[in-house]
Amino acid sequence: MKIATWNVNSINVRIPHLVEWARSAEPDVICLQETKCVDENFPLTVINELGYEAAFFGQKSYNGVAILSKFPIDDVEKGFPDDDDEAPKRLIAATIGGVRVVNTYIPNGTELGTDKFQFKLDWLQRLRRYFEESCSKDADVLLCGDFNVAMDEIDVWSVAQWEGKLHFTKTERAAMHYVKQWGFNDLFRSLHPDSREFSWWNYREGAWQRDQGLRIDYIWTSASLAKRARSCEIDRYPRGLEKPSDHAPVIAEFA
C-alpha cells in the first residue's frame, strides 16, 4: 500500500497536477491539505474518475483537508472531538486497510508572539492529547500532513538563516517533539538518516531555483506500521511544473 501527503494550495487550481501526479505515482491513499474549498465545491467527480473515493472537510478560502483512497474509507472523523463549528478545518482521520490515517494541516503560526502563534502551540498540545484519547499505541497509526515545523537542523537549508524563525523555533520544535513522543517514527528520516531534502520552497526569493527549502511535510508511523515500511520519498517533480503548489508530495510504501 502506497500512502502520500501533499499540500496542494487550492485543490481546484491544482487538479491538473494532482491528476498527472496520481496517474504516474499511483498512490493508494492521498492526504491533501489546503484544499481551500467548501465541501459543495470539492471536485469529487474528477477524483472518482481518477479511481479514488474521497472524504473531505473544507471551508471557504482557507485550510481544508481531504483523504483520497482507492480502498474503502471507514470511520471518518473531522476535526478534534471538542472543536466547535467555527474551528478551522485542519484535521481529518479515517481507517483504510486497517491503518488509522490522521491527516493534519498544522497551523502556520503567522508570526512569533502573536495569538496565532500561541494557537499553533495549543493546537499541537491538543494533537498529542487526541492520540492519547483516540488511538492505541499498538495499532497501525499514521500521522501525516503539512506540519509547518522543521524538526531538525538537517531539515532546513540554512541553520543560520532559520534559527529562531517561524517554523524552526525551539518552542515549535519542542511542541512537535512532544507529539512525536506519543510513539511516532519519522519515516523519511528513518530511511534516509543523512539526506538534506526539502518538501517546501517559498514562492519568493527564487527559493526553488536555489533549492532553499524546508522539510515541513511528514509521514509519521506507529512502531508496528514502521516495521512494514519499505520506502519513503519526497517527489520534487510537481514543484517544478508551471503554477505549482509551494509544497512537494511525500510518498511511502508499506508491505
Next chain:
DNA sequence: ATGGTAGATACTCTA
C-alpha cells in the same frame, strides 16, 4: 527594515 509570490475574496487576509 522592507518586500519579494500565490490563492481566494472582494477591495484584504493568510501563508
